Amino acid sequence: MTVAPTASTPRSHSRFLSLTRLFNRLVLPLAGTRLMPLYGVIAHRGRRSGKMFYTPVVVRPTPEGFVVPMPWGEGTDWCRNIRAAGGCVIRWKGRDYAMVEPSVVNVSDVGAAFNAMQRRGLQRFGIRQCLLMRYAG
Numbered sequence: 001m002t003v004a005p006t007a008s009t010p011r012s013h014s015r016f017l018s019l020t021r022l023f024n025r026l027v028l029p030l031a032g033t034r035l036m037p038l039y040g041v042i043a044h045r046g047r048r049s050g051k052m053f054y055t056p057v058v059v060r061p062t063p064e065g066f067v068v069p070m071p072w073g074e075g076t077d078w079c080r081n082i083r084a085a086g087g088c089v090i091r092w093k094g095r096d097y098a099m100v101e102p103s104v105v106n107v108s109d110v111g112a113a114f115n116a117m118q119r120r121g122l123q124r125f126g127i128r129q130c131l132l133m134r135y136a137g
Contacts, residue, residue, distance in 0.1 A: 034093050
């Protein structure tokens with residue numbers, strides 16, 4: 001008897017990871033520009049490798065900094081790297097912003113950063129956490 005792969009099997013996870021990497025490569029050239037204002041690029045240094053990484057993410061500005069929805073939770077490498085370093089640089093609409101004090105918050109705590117349609121999207125995709133960061137200086 002064969003069992004169809006589920007979302008938790010390594011086979012489907014590797015397929016999803018491949019699609020995510022492809023999506024990131026396609027979006028990265030436009031993310032962080034005025035042409036794609038929903039997306040920014042987070043520049044962060046690897047915790048162990050020290051290598052610079054550039055990750056396209058959805059970003060929303062707040063008066064104090066930025067909010068980044070975390071569909072995969074706080075276990076993602078980019079989130080762990082930023083928290084370990086205590087900050088990062090976000091490129092958004094063609095400008096770089098140095099960020100500090102990364103903290104994981106509930107979407108309900110930062111809901112004002114999103115319009116009604118975006119809040120429905122967060123709810124629909126089951127996104128419950130965001131990374132909140134403040135401008136450096």
